[in-house]
Amino acid sequence: MRRWLSVFLVGGNLAYRGLFNWIHPAIYIPTMLGAPLFQLIFFTKLGQFAHAENRDFYIVGNSIQACAMSSVYGMTMAVANERWFGTLGPLLASPASRSAVFLGRGLPVLANGIFVSTFTFVIGVVLLGFRPGLHSVPSLALIVLVTVVSCTAFGMLLGSIGLRAKDFFFAANLAYFLMLLFCGVNIPLGTLPGWMSAIGRCLPLTHGITAAREVAAGAPLGHVGGLVGTELGIAAAYALAGLVLFRVLERESRRSAVLDAY
Amino acid sequence: MNSLLVIAGGFRMNMKMLGTSAWFLLMAVIQPIIFATIAYYMFRSGGRSGTLLYASLGAGMMGVWSSTLFGSGGMIQWQRWQGTLELGAAAPPSMGLVYLPFSLANSFTGMYALAATLVWGRLLFGVPLHFAHPWLFLLSLPATVAALGLMGLVLASTFILYRHANALSNLLEYPVWIASGLIFSTSLLPGWTRPISWILPPYWGVLAIRHAALGGDVRGPLAMVTLLGLACLVIGFAMFRVFEHFARARATLSLT
Numbered sequence: 001m002r003r004w005l006s007v008f009l010v011g012g013n014l015a016y017r018g019l020f021n022w023i024h025p026a027i028y029i030p031t032m033l034g035a036p037l038f039q040l041i042f043f044t045k046l047g048q049f050a051h052a053e054n055r056d057f058y059i060v061g062n063s064i065q066a067c068a069m070s071s072v073y074g075m076t077m078a079v080a081n082e083r084w085f086g087t088l089g090p091l092l093a094s095p096a097s098r099s100a101v102f103l104g105r106g107l108p109v110l111a112n113g114i115f116v117s118t119f120t121f122v123i124g125v126v127l128l129g130f131r132p133g134l135h136s137v138p139s140l141a142l143i144v145l146v147t148v149v150s151c152t153a154f155g156m157l158l159g160s161i162g163l164r165a166k167d168f169f170f171a172a173n174l175a176y177f178l179m180l181l182f183c184g185v186n187i188p189l190g191t192l193p194g195w196m197s198a199i200g201r202c203l204p205l206t207h208g209i210t211a212a213r214e215v216a217a218g219a220p221l222g223h224v225g226g227l228v229g230t231e232l233g234i235a236a237a238y239a240l241a242g243l244v245l246f247r248v249l250e251r252e253s254r255r256s257a258v259l260d261a262y
Numbered sequence: 263m264n265s266l267l268v269i270a271g272g273f274r275m276n277m278k279m280l281g282t283s284a285w286f287l288l289m290a291v292i293q294p295i296i297f298a299t300i301a302y303y304m305f306r307s308g309g310r311s312g313t314l315l316y317a318s319l320g321a322g323m324m325g326v327w328s329s330t331l332f333g334s335g336g337m338i339q340w341q342r343w344q345g346t347l348e349l350g351a352a353a354p355p356s357m358g359l360v361y362l363p364f365s366l367a368n369s370f371t372g373m374y375a376l377a378a379t380l381v382w383g384r385l386l387f388g389v390p391l392h393f394a395h396p397w398l399f400l401l402s403l404p405a406t407v408a409a410l411g412l413m414g415l416v417l418a419s420t421f422i423l424y425r426h427a428n429a430l431s432n433l434l435e436y437p438v439w440i441a442s443g444l445i446f447s448t449s450l451l452p453g454w455t456r457p458i459s460w461i462l463p464p465y466w467g468v469l470a471i472r473h474a475a476l477g478g479d480v481r482g483p484l485a486m487v488t489l490l491g492l493a494c495l496v497i498g499f500a501m502f503r504v505f506e507h508f509a510r511a512r513a514t515l516s517l518t
Contacts, residue, residue, distance in 0.1 A: 026426045026429065027426050027428075027429040030426075030429045030430055030432055030433035031429050031432040031433065034432070034433040035432050035433060035435070035436065038433070038435075038436030038437050038440065039436055041436070041440060042436045042439060042440050045440065045446055045450050045451070046301065046304060046445060046446050047304060047308075048446075048450055049445075049446035049447060049450060050301075050304040050305045050307070050308035050310055050446075051308035051309060051310060052304045052305075052307045052308035053307070167284050167285075169285065170284045170285060170288060173285070173288050173293075174288060174292065177288075177292070177293055177296045177297075178296065180296065180300065181296050181299055181300055186300055186304060187300060187303040187304060187307065188307065191303050191306070191307045192303065
């Protein structure tokens with residue numbers, strides 16, 4: 001257990017530092033903070049122009065969705081970049097627990113996602129006049145945490161595909177943009193056709209965003225317990241699916257000798 | 263004559279390269295369709311269904327800008343990674359001329375975005391494709407796309423010295439969508455942003471295209487977008503010359 005935890009915590013941290021050694025303020029600030037800031041302004045103004053929903057609807061939706069940039073791209077890169085850097089072979093030749101290796105990579109990504117979401121909420125408060133009420137801040141924080149976990153788990157699944165897929169960035173980009181459309185970030189689920197909202201309900205973000213909107217509007221945490229629980233269930237399902245897929249693709253890659261092949 | 267050959271050859275070459283890129287397909291077709299769909303639903307839920315053509319044109323223009331931005335931002339970086347940037351700099355034509363056709367090809371690839379959002383809107387949302395001034399629309403579109411390509415040339419020139427061009431590209435997508443009023447009116451923005459909008463070719467370009475489609479004065483915005491496009495051409499060439507000189511003098515062209 002101690003070894004598992006060591007690989008999970010220390011290994012995950014080292015892997016993140018190694019795989020993302022190119023990240024420094026000149027890249028991080030424009031990409032991880034600048035882009036969500038302007039995305040928030042864009043959709044809030046678009047909503048205002050379209051006379052669609054109120055301002056808080058867009059602030060909550062986009063602030064939570066902002067974590068997807070870290071979670072989806074981060075987790076995809078946390079796995080797929082091993083192949084890019086040529087370190088996938090040695091990693092998979094090690095006897096380390098795959099679940100520790102795999103889940104450990106999610107921890108720094110998770111922390112980053114929480115930071116980006118929090119930053120976007122703060123921008124909403126400072127620039128757009130978002131005032132959720134102090135009593136709802138702890139509940140909002142918990143919902144953000146659960147939703148970022150769920151997004152990170154989804155990123156794990158996409159990252160696993162990166163073990164084999166050649167153009168994994170295409171899949172990550174596509175997933176990111178589709179989440180904007182399907183997860184009720186800027187459109188109420190009730191406005192979408194039934195099949196689209198059904199897909200949205202199977203994705204991360206959707207229930208978390210709905211819960212956060214209710215809490216921001218003054219509802220107590222207990223009132224949205226079901227939504228938060230569903231989001232957690234989705235997180236567990238995606239994490240499990242990602243881990244299973246990782247193992248399956250690892251075995252298949254070994255069997256067909258295509259581990260480092262592009 | 264030689265310059266025209268360089269432009270035609272570079273344009274053709276880059277169009278072929280972009281045509282094989284799945285990522286560009288995402289940028290030029292899929293992403294604009296997703297944004298157009300979001301805009302359609304937002305406009306519909308706000309009871310502004312009559313403005314769906316407005317949303318189509320705006321989302322298409324957003325795609326043109328994304329293609330230009332990521333294409334031009336990536337152009338120098340990709341050449342750097344592939345080791346061909348030095349060849350471009352050492353070629354007999356000026357560096358600006360070498361990269362002008364690449365930048366134009368990036369923005370013209372973005373025209374797929376406009377086609378995609380118009381077809382998508384027509385087929386799935388029944389957006390009426392009745393243009394108030396069809397001939398002026400056909401004139402405004404290439405003028406705007408070319409101006410965006412020339413704006414991309416200015417951006418690309420600055421990326422010669424900047425190691426993290428891709429990060430800057432990530433940042434600049436939404437601000438230009440916002441400041442140019444591509445899908446909503448800039449009157450919603452604070453007054454101090456107005457001069458920023460005025461110096462952006464896409465601001466005038468989308469006005470020309472929108473007025474050609476929905477009615478309104480086309481010639482004024484069209485003249486402005488043409489003028490700003492030419493200004494970008496001059497600035498782009500001058501900046502390429504200056505930044506190329508710096509990069510050579512400091513031996514930092516490859517930035518590796």
